[in-house]
Amino acid sequence: MLACMLAYHVVFGDNGMLTYHKKKGDSRLLDQEIESLQRENQRLQREIESLKSDPKAIEREAREQLRYVRPGEVIYTVPTPAEPAPPENSRAQKRP
Secondary structure: OHHHHHHHHHHHOOOOHHHHHHHHHHHHHHHHHHHHHHHHHHHHHHHHHHHHHOHHHHHHHHHHHHOOOOOOOOOOOOOOOOOOOOOOOOOOOOOO
16 A cells, blocks of 8 residues: 555656656757747847948948948838728617
């Protein structure tokens, strides 16, 4: 009887095998997220450094964000599609 209770506790207890495997999976997911965020951080750091020192990068950002153009250039902008109007409910009618 004691062995059964101990086995149950080892498998299903608060710090049992099931909890251990779940926490191990969570740890792997968090490690992947950390790696992804570190790569993103490195990319952003490189972008910051290029904006501090590279005139071409500064010009590119000014053109994209501030819509700066050189003399004689023309910028074409495509309007964003408007959100469709919600469908009218045919049953709900206003009564006078």
